Amino acid sequence: MIDSDQITKKLRKILPTVTVPGRYTGGEYNQIRKNWDEVELRVGLIFPEIYDLGMSNLGLMVLYDLINRSPRYLAERAFVPWIDMEDAMRTAGLPLYSLESKRPLIDFDVLAFSLPYESLYTNFLNALDLSEVPLYSSDRDDSHPLVIAGGHSTFNPEPIAPFLDAVVIGEGEEIILEILDTLAGLPDRARKSRKLNSLSALGGVYVPAFYQPNYRADGTFSHLRRNNTAAPEIILKRIIGKLPPPPLNPIVPYVDTVHNRAPLEIMRGCTRGCRFCHAGIVTRPVRERSKEEILAAMEALIPNTGYSEIGLLSLSSSDYTQIIPLIKAINERFSGQNINISLPSLRIESVSVDLMDALAGKRRSGFTLAPEAATERLRAIINKPISDQQLLDTAREIYSRGWHTIKLYFMIGHPSETQEDVQAIADLSKRVLAVGKEESGNKAKVHTSVSTFVPKPHTPFQWVGVASRDDIQDKIDLLQNEVRGKGLKLNWNAPKETHFEAWLSRGDRRLSTVIYHAWANGARFDAWQEHFDFDTWLQAFDEAGLDPDFYSTRERAEDEDFPWDHINIGVKKSFLLQDYHLSQEGKTRPDCRDECFACGILPAYNALRHEYPGELWLCPEVSRLIKKS
Amino acid sequence: MKMQRWRITFAKTEAMRYTGHLDLILTWERTFRRSGLPLSYSEGFNPRPVINLAAPLPLGFTSQGEIGDFWLSSIVTMHEFSSSLDRALPPGLAIQHLEEVPHLHGDKLPSLVQAAIYRMTPEQFPPDLKDRIAQLLSSATLPSERKGKEYDLRPLIYDLTLTVPKGLKPLVIETKLSLLPGATGRPDEVLYALGIDPLSANICRMTVLLKNIPLKS
Numbered sequence: 001m002i003d004s005d006q007i008t009k010k011l012r013k014i015l016p017t018v019t020v021p022g023r024y025t026g027g028e029y030n031q032i033r034k035n036w037d038e039v040e041l042r043v044g045l046i047f048p049e050i051y052d053l054g055m056s057n058l059g060l061m062v063l064y065d066l067i068n069r070s071p072r073y074l075a076e077r078a079f080v081p082w083i084d085m086e087d088a089m090r091t092a093g094l095p096l097y098s099l100e101s102k103r104p105l106i107d108f109d110v111l112a113f114s115l116p117y118e119s120l121y122t123n124f125l126n127a128l129d130l131s132e133v134p135l136y137s138s139d140r141d142d143s144h145p146l147v148i149a150g151g152h153s154t155f156n157p158e159p160i161a162p163f164l165d166a167v168v169i170g171e172g173e174e175i176i177l178e179i180l181d182t183l184a185g186l187p188d189r190a191r192k193s194r195k196l197n198s199l200s201a202l203g204g205v206y207v208p209a210f211y212q213p214n215y216r217a218d219g220t221f222s223h224l225r226r227n228n229t230a231a232p233e234i235i236l237k238r239i240i241g242k243l244p245p246p247p248l249n250p251i252v253p254y255v256d257t258v259h260n261r262a263p264l265e266i267m268r269g270c271t272r273g274c275r276f277c278h279a280g281i282v283t284r285p286v287r288e289r290s291k292e293e294i295l296a297a298m299e300a301l302i303p304n305t306g307y308s309e310i311g312l313l314s315l316s317s318s319d320y321t322q323i324i325p326l327i328k329a330i331n332e333r334f335s336g337q338n339i340n341i342s343l344p345s346l347r348i349e350s351v352s353v354d355l356m357d358a359l360a361g362k363r364r365s366g367f368t369l370a371p372e373a374a375t376e377r378l379r380a381i382i383n384k385p386i387s388d389q390q391l392l393d394t395a396r397e398i399y400s401r402g403w404h405t406i407k408l409y410f411m412i413g414h415p416s417e418t419q420e421d422v423q424a425i426a427d428l429s430k431r432v433l434a435v436g437k438e439e440s441g442n443k444a445k446v447h448t449s450v451s452t453f454v455p456k457p458h459t460p461f462q463w464v465g466v467a468s469r470d471d472i473q474d475k476i477d478l479l480q481n482e483v484r485g486k487g488l489k490l491n492w493n494a495p496k497e498t499h500f501e502a503w504l505s506r507g508d509r510r511l512s513t514v515i516y517h518a519w520a521n522g523a524r525f526d527a528w529q530e531h532f533d534f535d536t537w538l539q540a541f542d543e544a545g546l547d548p549d550f551y552s553t554r555e556r557a558e559d560e561d562f563p564w565d566h567i568n569i570g571v572k573k574s575f576l577l578q579d580y581h582l583s584q585e586g587k588t589r590p591d592c593r594d595e596c597f598a599c600g601i602l603p604a605y606n607a608l609r610h611e612y613p614g615e616l617w618l619c620p621e622v623s624r625l626i627k628k629s
Numbered sequence: 630m631k632m633q634r635w636r637i638t639f640a641k642t643e644a645m646r647y648t649g650h651l652d653l654i655l656t657w658e659r660t661f662r663r664s665g666l667p668l669s670y671s672e673g674f675n676p677r678p679v680i681n682l683a684a685p686l687p688l689g690f691t692s693q694g695e696i697g698d699f700w701l702s703s704i705v706t707m708h709e710f711s712s713s714l715d716r717a718l719p720p721g722l723a724i725q726h727l728e729e730v731p732h733l734h735g736d737k738l739p740s741l742v743q744a745a746i747y748r749m750t751p752e753q754f755p756p757d758l759k760d761r762i763a764q765l766l767s768s769a770t771l772p773s774e775r776k777g778k779e780y781d782l783r784p785l786i787y788d789l790t791l792t793v794p795k796g797l798k799p800l801v802i803e804t805k806l807s808l809l810p811g812a813t814g815r816p817d818e819v820l821y822a823l824g825i826d827p828l829s830a831n832i833c834r835m836t837v838l839l840k841n842i843p844l845k846s
Binding site: 013015021022025027028029031252256306307308 | 649655659663678720721
């Protein structure tokens with residue numbers, strides 16, 4: 001078997017011939033390299049995208065930090081090579097290796113994949129293949145590393161279930177050490193089946209091999225039959241009661257990456273309940289980091305990394321309870337140090353403009369607002385109630401404070417959307433531009449970004465069919481005709497990409513065959529427009545004998561059993577259905593910080609809430625709830 | 630506000646072999662921020678640190694003699710400067726020499742660059758390498774190509790020798806090449822002209838030679 005010296009030697013020859021060789025070298029500032037022989041278990045942490053993207057993934061950095069802090073284990077990183085490097089590696093017989101010690105991934109005890117979105121699935125298979133690890137769990141024996149995965153897309157693990165030995169359902173930092181402790185506690189030569197049995201007994205670990213899916217005559221999913229009685233019937237998402245200390249020594253890359261900044265999570269979860277939003281539901285409950293902890297982390301991150309930018313991350317920055325005092329304190333402490341603060345996902349309200357105004361300094365490139373739909377009717381349906389007036393007032397505020405460009409994010413293909421709703425995207429963009437011209441004359445610009453709604457599992461819209469490709473194309477054509485002229489710019493997603501995402505989002509286990517064939521036929525980097533090949537996927541469906549529309553455009557019956565029903569994210573299916581009904585009636589459900597709508601989180605995590613009382617969670621106190629009822 | 634100008638001679642080694650010029654500047658900016666030393670920033674909408682590297686080092690080469698000028702917004706002692714930087718340096722950068730440049734606004738480094746000395750270690754030395762070198766040096770012209778453009782490599786080569794560096798066993802090829810604006814000699818192209826695959830060689834820039842202007846007037 002190849003060792004790290006041979007890998008290093010081969011790399012020396014290959015690297016000068018590929019683009020951005022710095023992606024493949026490791027050795028960056030703050031990299032952790034432990035002694036391979038002095039730990040009990042070695043984990044390969046893999047983000048199956050190129051380094052440039054993977055190094056901006058916070059989840060990976062959190063786990064890297066956490067595992068390496070334990071003296072018993074080590075974690076090393078790997079990403080997938082870009083096309084040219086893959087060719088060079090295959091030609092040279094160079095397997096995928098870890099950046100730290102240049103060990104082949106097959107030498108690790110556990111390969112842990114981060115899968116935040118579905119378009120990584122073929123890259124995930126490619127990473128296994130490049131590691132010379134069999135793709136299917138059933139083809140791997142005691143000698144192979146255990147292949148596990150987690151991340152938002154694994155809340156429906158079924159499409160990739162046969163490739164995985166175990167799936168982490170929920171927050172990795174809550175459970176990864178438990179998994180490692182469990183594995184380390186087994187005898188050295190423990191059989192794979194014994195390892196899987198032990199892992200399955202941990203809350204929040206799903207071992208697909210223990211469950212056999214069954215389907216009805218009409219092709220819909222019926223139920224999972226357990227072939228291991230010890231395996232739990234339902235896997236409840238694991239969550240952490242209080243956000244753990246953030247990584248304060250993140251690795252600082254030596255080559256350009258998508259986000260050249262130190263990431264700092266200020267809040268997890270979202271109370272708004274936008275009905276299309278997967279992240280907003282699966283990351284419940286909302287847990288905040290204290291303002292003091294954030295400031296202290298910033299004080300450490302700057303001298304620890306040297307970054308000139310800190311990204312304060314959350315799903316909705318404006319909703320962080322202490323956002324105004326926080327930004328004020330940041331300004332007091334860090335002004336004059338040439339530090340930029342990025343604050344994504346701001347709500348459409350004047351406070352957001354105040355916040356950005358305080359942070360932006362002299363350079364004001366673009367201000368992003370995400371109304372998601374252009375009519376008040378449709379915004380009620382998706383539960384993002386903002387009035388047109390509120391949007392226009394906010395836009396005026398933005399232009400008047402020196403920004404010349406507003407980026408507007410919309411989606412088309414929402415349930416019940418009409419041509420008028422789409423036309424309204426063009427009209428609203430023009431109204432915003434008109435406001436801009438009043439405030440800043442001909443410098444004013446509006447960039448309208450239109451993506452297509454993809455129904456996601458575990459959301460109120462999980463029953464909805466995605467719009468047909470013709471329908472999406474008609475709507476895009478309309479927008480291309482309407483959103484034009486000086487100061488206007490339009491971006492959109494191709495309908496084919498939308499359908500691809502729709503197949504994988506709500507797939508069942510049979511879809512794994514499609515993913516396998518697509519990979520075998522050369523699909524990689526499906527998230528990259530220039531690499532995504534729709535026909536490869538259609539061919540894969542054909543080879544698997546499955547109908548793509550069954551997964552995408554089909555509207556699901558309200559009593560349909562879903563392939564992901566055994567994954568309990570804490571939010572009840574009945575709550576999601578009720579919310580779907582509200583949507584059909586055009587009724588909104590307000591921010592749940594103000595009133596609890598009993599989504600299911602509190603009963604599911606009652607004990608944890610007890611353990612972490614007070615304002616840490618934005619859910620009501622459990623004791624109060626109990627008194628009421 | 631520029632208050633002090635420092636000239637750093639530094640090595641760029643294995644860990645940073647594939648870090649390009651712009652990313653190297655970024656790495657220096659981060660190193661200074663970590664060190665707490667107050668880099669001076671430009672005015673304007675997009676303030677940039679005032680860092681001035683003598684000559685970009687091609688990707689894949691290491692170096693023992695890069696030169697950069699760094700401006701600070703307050704004055705520090707040599708000891709403060711040196712110890713603060715030492716604490717903050719990343720793998721792949723090492724400081725070899727530090728000096729304060731007395732002229733805050735004097736000549737910029739790129740305008741002073743004259744030539745550079747490279748040390749090249751191919752995996753295998755052709756047995757007739759000595760002859761090849763002699764032949765190359767005796768030619769009046771060396772028609773070469775870079776990015777589809779033809780040029781004459783010969784006048785860019787000031788010196789080319791096969792030597793045994795002090796304390797080192799293996800042979801190395803050393804060459805002194807022009808580094809004047811618009812007339813840059815590339816060591817890999819010299820290897821190519823010698824019939825050696827540049828990809829098989831380690832190439833290290835040993836020294837960047839500046840126009841001989843006394844630092845102190």
